[in-house]
Amino acid sequence: MKLKTTLLTSVALTLAAGAVNAEGKLNIYNWTDYTSPEVIEKFEKETGIDVTLDTYDTNETLLAKLQAGATGYDIIVPTSNFVPIFISEGLVQEFDAAELPNFKHVAERWREVDWDPGRKYSVPFTWGSASIAYRPDLLGKTIDSYADFFEPPEAAQGRISVFKSPEEIVNQAHLYLGSPFCSEDPGEMQKVQDLLMAQKPYVLVYSSEGMNDRLLNGDVIISDHWNGYAFKGRELAEEQGKELVYAYPKEGVIGWADNLMIPASAENLENAKTFMNFMMDPENMALQSNFTGYGGPIAGQAEFMDASMRDAPEINAPDDAKVVFSFACSAKAQSLIDRVWTNVLR
Amino acid sequence: MTAQDDIVPAAALPGTKVRRAFGEVPGLKTLAFCFLAFLYLPIGVLVAYSFNEGNIVMVWTGFSTDWYAQALADADIRKAAMNSLIVAVSATAISTTCATLAALALARGGAFRGKVALLGLISLPLMVPEIVTAVATLVFFSSIGLRLGLGNVIIAHTTFCIPFAFMPIRARLEGMDTTLEQASRDLYASDWETFRLVTLPLLMPGVLAGAMLAFVISMDDFIITLMVAGAGDTTLPVYIYSMIRQGITPEVNAVSSILLLFSIAMVTAYWFTTRQKPGRNIH
Amino acid sequence: MANLPENATLRRSLALGPAVLIVGAFMLVPVAIMGVYSFLEAKSFGGVTWSFSGDAYVQLFYERLLDDSLRLSSGYLIIIARSFFLALVATVSCLIVGFPVAWFIARRPLGQRNMWILLITIPFWTNQLVRTFAWIIILGRNGVIEAPFRWAGLLGEGETLGLMYSDFAIAVGLTYTFIPLMVLPIYASLEKLDFSLVEAGADLYSSRWETFSRIVIPLSKPGIVAGCLLVFIPSLGAFIQPDLLGGGKKLMLGTLVQFQFSTARNWPFGSAIAMILLAFVIAFLMLYARAARGAKAMEMRR
Numbered sequence: 001m002k003l004k005t006t007l008l009t010s011v012a013l014t015l016a017a018g019a020v021n022a023e024g025k026l027n028i029y030n031w032t033d034y035t036s037p038e039v040i041e042k043f044e045k046e047t048g049i050d051v052t053l054d055t056y057d058t059n060e061t062l063l064a065k066l067q068a069g070a071t072g073y074d075i076i077v078p079t080s081n082f083v084p085i086f087i088s089e090g091l092v093q094e095f096d097a098a099e100l101p102n103f104k105h106v107a108e109r110w111r112e113v114d115w116d117p118g119r120k121y122s123v124p125f126t127w128g129s130a131s132i133a134y135r136p137d138l139l140g141k142t143i144d145s146y147a148d149f150f151e152p153p154e155a156a157q158g159r160i161s162v163f164k165s166p167e168e169i170v171n172q173a174h175l176y177l178g179s180p181f182c183s184e185d186p187g188e189m190q191k192v193q194d195l196l197m198a199q200k201p202y203v204l205v206y207s208s209e210g211m212n213d214r215l216l217n218g219d220v221i222i223s224d225h226w227n228g229y230a231f232k233g234r235e236l237a238e239e240q241g242k243e244l245v246y247a248y249p250k251e252g253v254i255g256w257a258d259n260l261m262i263p264a265s266a267e268n269l270e271n272a273k274t275f276m277n278f279m280m281d282p283e284n285m286a287l288q289s290n291f292t293g294y295g296g297p298i299a300g301q302a303e304f305m306d307a308s309m310r311d312a313p314e315i316n317a318p319d320d321a322k323v324v325f326s327f328a329c330s331a332k333a334q335s336l337i338d339r340v341w342t343n344v345l346r
Numbered sequence: 347m348t349a350q351d352d353i354v355p356a357a358a359l360p361g362t363k364v365r366r367a368f369g370e371v372p373g374l375k376t377l378a379f380c381f382l383a384f385l386y387l388p389i390g391v392l393v394a395y396s397f398n399e400g401n402i403v404m405v406w407t408g409f410s411t412d413w414y415a416q417a418l419a420d421a422d423i424r425k426a427a428m429n430s431l432i433v434a435v436s437a438t439a440i441s442t443t444c445a446t447l448a449a450l451a452l453a454r455g456g457a458f459r460g461k462v463a464l465l466g467l468i469s470l471p472l473m474v475p476e477i478v479t480a481v482a483t484l485v486f487f488s489s490i491g492l493r494l495g496l497g498n499v500i501i502a503h504t505t506f507c508i509p510f511a512f513m514p515i516r517a518r519l520e521g522m523d524t525t526l527e528q529a530s531r532d533l534y535a536s537d538w539e540t541f542r543l544v545t546l547p548l549l550m551p552g553v554l555a556g557a558m559l560a561f562v563i564s565m566d567d568f569i570i571t572l573m574v575a576g577a578g579d580t581t582l583p584v585y586i587y588s589m590i591r592q593g594i595t596p597e598v599n600a601v602s603s604i605l606l607l608f609s610i611a612m613v614t615a616y617w618f619t620t621r622q623k624p625g626r627n628i629h
Numbered sequence: 630m631a632n633l634p635e636n637a638t639l640r641r642s643l644a645l646g647p648a649v650l651i652v653g654a655f656m657l658v659p660v661a662i663m664g665v666y667s668f669l670e671a672k673s674f675g676g677v678t679w680s681f682s683g684d685a686y687v688q689l690f691y692e693r694l695l696d697d698s699l700r701l702s703s704g705y706l707i708i709i710a711r712s713f714f715l716a717l718v719a720t721v722s723c724l725i726v727g728f729p730v731a732w733f734i735a736r737r738p739l740g741q742r743n744m745w746i747l748l749i750t751i752p753f754w755t756n757q758l759v760r761t762f763a764w765i766i767i768l769g770r771n772g773v774i775e776a777p778f779r780w781a782g783l784l785g786e787g788e789t790l791g792l793m794y795s796d797f798a799i800a801v802g803l804t805y806t807f808i809p810l811m812v813l814p815i816y817a818s819l820e821k822l823d824f825s826l827v828e829a830g831a832d833l834y835s836s837r838w839e840t841f842s843r844i845v846i847p848l849s850k851p852g853i854v855a856g857c858l859l860v861f862i863p864s865l866g867a868f869i870q871p872d873l874l875g876g877g878k879k880l881m882l883g884t885l886v887q888f889q890f891s892t893a894r895n896w897p898f899g900s901a902i903a904m905i906l907l908a909f910v911i912a913f914l915m916l917y918a919r920a921a922r923g924a925k926a927m928e929m930r931r
Contacts, residue, residue, distance in 0.1 A: 027577035032588030033595075037420070052578040053422055057588040060891030065573060067676045068481055069488025072577035085674045164877050166892055204794055206877040210762070216405045219770045219793070236400050239407065331673035338893040345880040346704055378733040381726065382748065388763035388805070389752045391773065395766065444648040451644035458641075462918055466911065468648055471656050472858070473910045474663075475866045475886045478903040481896070482659030505655040508648055513855035514814040520851035522821055551820045554746060555813035559859070562753040562809060569887075586756050602755040609754050613747050 026271040027052045029062070029073040031258075034126075036291035043278050049271050066091045071265040074272040080257040081167070081326045083115040083122060093262045093269070097123045100273060102280035110297035115327065116259070123276045124297035126288065127257035128315075129323055130168050133225035133233065135215055137243040146176035146249050149222055150199045157202045161214055161223035164206045166341035168224065168254060169196065171326050175251040182329035184336065193340045200344060212236065215244055227253075228293035231314035246314040252322035257297070389606070396599035413600040423585060423601055429496060430582040433571075434564040437503035438511075442557040444504075445511035446549070453519040469513075471506040479506065480573035487574065495576060502574045503564045510563050511556035518552025660907070667900035675894040685901035705885070705902070712865050712882035719803035719864040720811075720857050726804065727811035727856065734812075735819040742820065750809055757806065761873050764802055768792040768874070794876035802870035810859040818852025854917075862910060882906065 028035065032055035040051050054073070056062050059082040066076075067089065078086055086092045097103055097119035103111075110124040132149050136142055139155055150173070152160055163169050171181050173192040183189055204220055212233035214220040225233075230246040237244035260279065262272045278284055285296040286304030295315045302310055309315055317323060329337065396414070400407035417423055448468060452461065471479065483502050492498060526548065530540040546553075568583040575584065582605075586598050667685050669677040689705050734745040752760070767773040770789045778784040792798060827844055846853075868883035880888075882902070889899030 029577070032585055037422075054575070054577055054580045055422075055585060055588045056572065058891060060894075061572060063894075064481060064675055064890055065484065067674075068484040068573070070484060070573075070576065071488070071493070089674055164872065200878070203878065204876055207872060209873075210765075213405055213765075217770055232401060236405070236407065239400070240405075328674075334673070334894070338888075338895070341888075341892075342704065342880065342885075345878065346707065374729060374733045374736075377729055381730050384805070385749065385752045385808075387767060387773075388760050389755065391763040391766050392755060392759055395763070444651060447644040448648035451641045458638075462915075464645065464649065466914065467652055467657065469858070469914075470652055470660065472862045473907050474656070474660055475883060475903050475906065477883075477887045477890050478663055478900060479656070479659065481890055481899075482663045483655065485662055486655070486659045501651075501655055505651055508652055510810075510859065512648070513859050514817040514852075517814045517851040517855040518817040518821065520818070548821070551742070551746075552817040554743065555817040558746060558750045559810060559813055562750055565754055566757045568757075583756055583758070586758055598756070598759055602759050606751070606755055609751060613751070617744065617747075 024048065024271075025050050025052065026075065026268050026275055027054070027073050028075045028275070029054050029056060030075070030077045031055060032057065034077070034292055036288045038291070039279070039284055039287050042284065042287070043275060046278070047271075047274055049274065051275075063089075063091075066263060066265075071263075072267070073263050074266040074268045075275055076261050076263055077125060077258050078261060080113070080115045080255075080259065081328050083259055083261070084328045086261060087116065087121050091264055092121050093264050093266060094120050095262065095273065096120065097276075100277040100280065102277045105280050105282055105298045105300065107297055107299040110257070113257070114325070115257075122259035122261045123280060125258040125260050125279065126292055126294040126296055127255065128227045128294040129253040129255050129317065130163070130172075130224065130226055131247055131249065131253035132172075132222055133211070133215060133230045133244060133246045134222040135218070135243060136245055138218060138221050142245070143222070143247045144250055146172060146251050149249075150176055150195055152199075152202050152222060156221040158204055159219065159221040160199070160203045161211060161220040162199075162203050162206050163208045163224040165208055166337050167326065167329075170337050170340060171254050171324075172224075175249075175254070175324065178251075181324070181326055182333040184330065184333045186336065189336045189340055193343055196340065196344045206345070212244075216240070216242060227314040231293050231309070231312050234312075234314065235308070248318060248321040250322075252324045253317070255323040255325040257325065392599050393603045393606070396596055396603045398596045398599075401595050413596045414604070417597050417600040417604065420597070422580075423582075423597065426580050426582045426585040427601060427605060429499075429579060430565060432496065433499050433503050433581060434561050436500045437507050437564045438557050438561040440500075440504045441507035441560050442511045442553060445508050445556055445560075446515055446553055448508075449512055449515040449519055449552075450545070450549075453516065453522075454524075469509045472509045476567075476569040480570040483570065484573045493576065496579050499571055499575050499579055499581070502570055503567065506567070506570065507560035507564055511560040514555035514559065515549065515552040518549060518555075522548065663900040664904055667897050667904050669897050671895045671897050673894070675890075675896065677896055682897070685895075685897040686905075688898055689901060689905065708880050708885055709882055709902075709906070711879065712867075715799065715803065715867070715871070715881070716861050716864040718800055719807055719867070720861045722800060722804045723808050723811040723860045724853070724857065727808055728815055728853070731812050731815035731819055731852070734816050735822065742816075746813065746816065749812055753809055757869060758873075760805070761802060761869055764798070764805070764874060765793060768798050768801070793874065796875065798874035799870050802874040803864055803867060806867070806870060807860040807864055810863070811856040814855035814859060815849060815852040818855075819849045822848055858914075865906065865910075 026049050028051060030053065034055070035053055040053065043049070044051055056065070059079050062076060062078060063082060063085060066086075076086075076092075100123065103119075103123065106124060110127075111119065113119070113124075116122045132143065132146070134143055134148075134156075139148075139153070141148075141153070143149075148156065149160065170192055173195050174181050174183065174188075177188070177191055177195065179185075179188040179191070183192075205214070208224075211220075211223045211225050211229065215223050215233060216237060225246060227246055230244065234244045234246070260276050262269065266272055279288065280298060282298045282301040283304045285298040286301040289296045289301065290306050290309065293309070293315070395406065397409050397411060398406055399410035399412070445468075448464075452464065474482075479502075483505075487493075487498055492501075494501070526544050527540055530544045531537075535543070566583060567581075568587050571579075571581050572584050572587070575581065582601065666677050668681055668683065670680050670682040670684070672678050691702055730749075734742055734749075737745060765772075769775075770793065771779070772793075774792060775784060775790055778790065784790070822845070827840065866881075866883035866886070868881045868887065871877060871879070871881050872884065877884075886899050886902050889895045889902065893899075
């Protein structure tokens with residue numbers, strides 16, 4: 001009985017908390033494990049604003065949720081290819097990023113970007129790339145092309161792991177075939193489909209989770225991977241005397257950049273801007289990078305970052321590496337991608 | 347355990363043929379313990395890997411208790427776990443109560459028009475794919491402007507828990523003898539007394555089974571919660587499922603182990619308090 | 630039972646009220662919204678535009694080739710059939726394992742039964758994803774099962790039993806996930822069985838099988854039916870086990886619907902699949918209800 005009372009009280013308290021005046025609060029909606037607790041603590045201490053952090057799993061979830069009318073968030077963190085969608089769907093608020101004092105710290109390449117011309121709706125956040133990682137010790141060679149991924153050598157046949165996400169995998173096929181992202185040409189898409197179908201017999205698993213686990217226990221020899229996650233995998237592999245390498249194939253890697261944006265329904269506009277400004281401080285962004293293992297867009301943040309990260313090849317792409325940023329496809333291109341994907345996994 | 351609790355095997359009664367009682371199928375006990383092993387093997391692995399030193403779940407690198415320290419210090423994960431418990435306990439209590447009442451009405455209320463339709467309605471949450479329920483519920487909630495914070499999540503959970511609580515209770519009631527209840531009424535017990543002292547105890551195994559299912563289903567729900575939850579309402583499954591980009595760490599195993607320990611402690615406590623008073627059960 | 634007192638109808642309505650109101654308001658209404666959505670046009674980035682379209686249903690049966698022409702196609706139906714088959718496997722294996730266990734628990738002394746019920750549910754208070762990862766550790770390369778083989782020298786370096794990423798792994802995962810949904814309802818109905826009746830039957834009928842099929846099965850049928858429904862319907866939408874344990878090489882109904890609401894951003898099509906699924910399940914339940922009623926009537930006449 002006592003337990004019940006306690007619970008009812010806590011329910012009541014939670015309900016009441018939701019109704020309290022929104023003054024002095026900030027509700028951040030970000031990817032899980034993607035917000036440095038140190039950063040939040042520091043922010044709360046410096047500004048006196050009370051931060052609530054919630055998490056989601058994919059851009060699609062974030063989009064579907066806001067479209068279905070979810071409210072209460074002041075900061076969201078969509079990836080570059082989703083930014084134009086949030087803008088065109090009217091889900092985010094306009095503001096002037098350049099007016100924020102710390103915008104001056106943003107590195108040149110992140111100031112003017114395709115997905116938000118003039119930075120009217122967003123400020124840059126963590127960025128990274130998607131490519132493939134492999135075990136040179138088990139493969140017996142190095143990889144410099146997607147050829148080994150799509151048409152694997154014998155050692156890797158049946159030991160390939162592929163993202164369970166059509167956009168990345170179709171884009172990788174485009175890179176390998178030399179066709180443009182978001183192609184609307186059925187002929188080109190047919191080639192993409194043929195390539196993926198030909199690869200399928202050699203694939204052990206389609207999954208976007210547990211890449212390091214599979215690479216390290218040897219289930220998989222070549223795997224789709226994210227750079228920051230692969231960085232953690234390599235450190236672990238070195239401890240165990242194994243090798244794990246994040247490849248920069250000559251055809252290019254897929255770049256993504258996350259952005260801080262303010263939902264149209266945000267109730268704490270000023271606090272959201274304060275947070276954006278706070279994040280663009282080199283020291284704070286460095287804290288964030290150290291926590292996630294992904295690079296940041298702020299010039300001068302490197303000196304505050306962990307030494308292991310500063311020199312990590314996963315985070316700092318070689319100068320000759322090609323990083324191609326993906327973007328939102330037209331409805332026609334998107335429906336071609338969906339059909340290819342459904343056909344491959346039928 | 348008292349002597350009267352024991353079912354006396356038929357074979358032990360004088361006058362019966364010396365043959366094993368029907369229920370005592372040979373090997374059944376072995377099977378039951380194999381089954382427990384099957385259930386607890388993954389749990390054992392889960393707990394063992396919570397002491398894994400490395401930051402990925404599936405490859406063992408060395409012993410460490412760091413993840414426990416981290417889990418206990420992590421305010422987000424603590425809050426998520428607390429939210430999960432609040433939602434699961436509330437949804438279980440409400441859905442089991444509703445399901446018990448509904449099952450009683452359907453079983454004891456005689457035949458009436460629309461009975462099958464009502465059965466169908468109550469089972470509806472079972473039949474719709476989760477993601478559809480999730481998006482539809484969110485669309486509905488936001489179109490009527492329902493913003494109760496965690497209350498929204500509790501409502502959604504209660505809804506899909508109802509059939510899970512209902513089914514075992516209904517299975518229990520079906521074909522259940524009404525003689526005892528009749529006898530109780532004949533003895534001028536009021537309806538409420540009959541319900542409380544006769545019907546409910548008879549129904550209890552079904553109610554317990556239903557409540558257990560509701561709790562388990564609620565604790566595990568991810569998709570519906572992910573959609574319906576508002577700011578500050580992240581639950582543990584939502585937290586765990588969203589760790590994809592970073593990889594899932596043994597911290598999650600540590601949290602699961604802590605929750606497990608907590609549940610076992612609660613159950614043991616309940617166990618010891620209730621076994622003090624035997625003979626209250628009507629058999 | 631036919632002539633209930635006046636206030637019995639009222640009481641019945643009051644008792645049914647809460648469940649019906651909750652499910653009606655928070656389930657029936659949203660499902661109706663989705664039913665409407667399935668006849669609308671998809672907006673390019675998710676959501677719907679308010680103009681009528683039967684496209685979603687056309688898409689289920691016809692394939693739009695990459696060049697946009699239509700062709701009759703069984704593609705989606707194959708996915709649906711595959712999910713039904715998998716759900717059937719899950720239900721049958723849960724029933725085979727679950728019934729004897731439920732029987733065993735129902736035969737325990739009264740004081741021990743609740744403890745067994747708790748023992749069976751406690752593992753499921755942990756998270757499904759974490760449990761599934763544990764199965765990967767058990768079934769996987771260098772895993773718990775392979776370790777003794779390796780130790781005995783039966784498996785060399787780089788060799789594997791191949792338990793993971795197989796249909797076997799999916800079956801194990803599904804059975805593990807849904808087993809309490811089978812055991813608990815069967816237990817709830819078996820527990821009220823009068824075992825002396827069974828004993829009498831055992832004396833009366835010549836064989837154990839006859840006792841079992843003539844007495845035990847009919848008496849525990851409500852529990853078996855409830856258990857099968859609770860396992861079958863939710864496992865239709867299962868995708869964690871096929872994805873993580875099976876390797877995710879084939880789409881499942883759950884993944885397909887999920888995909889429409891996320892990456893494909895085609896809400897009407899996602900809703901249409903859900904509506905078709907709902908129609909299938911309801912048709913199946915009605916057939917079952919009719920059959921059950923028929924069987925009862927037959928019995929009465931005898």
